Amino acid sequence: MSRPPIHxxxxxxxxxxxxxxxxxxxxxxxxxxxxxxxxxxAVQVNGRVETRRGAQLQHSDVVAVGELRARPVPS
Incomplete structure (x- = not known):
């Protein structure tokens, strides 16, 4: 079974x-x-559990909550 795409x-x-x-x-x-x-x-950043709500994300970091995944990209 494949994972949903990254948003x-x-x-x-x-x-x-x-x-x-x-x-x-x-x-x-x-x-x-x-x-x-x-x-x-319950939150992973780039495949690792992240417990700091203030952690700084860069473009292309992948954030996952359960099966849902998203990443910031340049606009």
């Missing part, structure tokens, strides 16, 4: 904080949910 999220500038990106990409409904996902270890 590209255009950003004018990088870096962006993980919590902000989760909301922007639609991986979290709001800041509170983003915080819970990160604290619960």
């Amino acid at each position: 590209d999220v255009p950003l004018a500038e990088a870096p962006i904080r993980l919590g902000q990106f989760l909301k922007l990409a639609g991986l979290a409904e709001d800041g509170a949910q983003a915080r819970r996902l990160v604290e619960d270890g």
Whole structure:
């Protein structure tokens, strides 16, 4: 079974904080949910669990929550 495609999220500038990106990409409904996902270890960045909501993402970093994946790309 194949994984869903990675959703590209255009950003004018990088870096962006993980919590902000989760909301922007639609991986979290709001800041509170983003915080819970990160604290619960449910977020991966480039295949590794990320527990810092303020972690800085660069263009092309892949963020995953469950089977959903997104990455910031230049706009």
